[in-house]
Amino acid sequence: MAPRQRAALIGSLAIIAALLSSCDLFTPPLVVMREGFESGLKLWHKGLDVPPDPSTRKPVVWEIDLSQERVIEGNWATRWFLDGRQGDGTIWLVTPLSVHKNRPLTVTLSLQLWSATVSAQPRAHVVAYAGSLRPVEETEFSFKEPADKRAGWQRYRFVIPVGSTEGELWGALEISAAQKTLLEYFIDDVRVEVR
Numbered sequence: 001m002a003p004r005q006r007a008a009l010i011g012s013l014a015i016i017a018a019l020l021s022s023c024d025l026f027t028p029p030l031v032v033m034r035e036g037f038e039s040g041l042k043l044w045h046k047g048l049d050v051p052p053d054p055s056t057r058k059p060v061v062w063e064i065d066l067s068q069e070r071v072i073e074g075n076w077a078t079r080w081f082l083d084g085r086q087g088d089g090t091i092w093l094v095t096p097l098s099v100h101k102n103r104p105l106t107v108t109l110s111l112q113l114w115s116a117t118v119s120a121q122p123r124a125h126v127v128a129y130a131g132s133l134r135p136v137e138e139t140e141f142s143f144k145e146p147a148d149k150r151a152g153w154q155r156y157r158f159v160i161p162v163g164s165t166e167g168e169l170w171g172a173l174e175i176s177a178a179q180k181t182l183l184e185y186f187i188d189d190v191r192v193e194v195r
């Protein structure tokens with residue numbers, strides 16, 4: 001499927017799910033996932049959609065790794081680094097979840113994000129995705145918030161409607177460059193609830 005068709009399909013499924021879903025956020029979740037990265041990144045796959053660095057003609061430098069430098073829960077968190085000096089670039093973690101087939105879902109994805117600074121003009125966005133297809137490019141992520149709401153830790157929460165699936169749901173979180181600068185964030189205590 002062509003990327004533009006794929007993005008349009010995902011957008012359509014989200015709209016249909018929003019219209020059809022009668023899920024109540026107060027009903028108990030069907031699936032609950034809490035991830036503090038204390039056991040590493042084994043449940044997650046890394047993804048990227050980044051531009052080339054004009055000086056090297058290779059993709060800009062990026063990293064998503066375990067870290068103990070900034071932690072809000074347990075002993076480990078994830079450190080996200082992205083050379084955003086080209087004004088573009090997106091990196092993400094994605095994980096598969098098993099869900100009931102053939103019914104609309106409401107996915108609540110929340111996370112703690114550490115930013116070094118507060119900025120009225122966001123240096124980056126923190127973005128969330130949930131859907132039946134594994135995301136492969138930046139345009140498929142549509143729920144976003146400025147990543148520099150405060151200096152230090154801040155919880156971000158996204159409520160995402162999803163159309164019926166074949167029993168597999170992909171949940172992802174992403175950092176996306178918004179200004180031409182080097183970016184460093186930490187993410188910990190990720191929570192996913194599916195209703």
Ligand SMILES: [Ca+2]
Nearest residue numbers: 036073074076
């Ligand atoms: Ca942790």
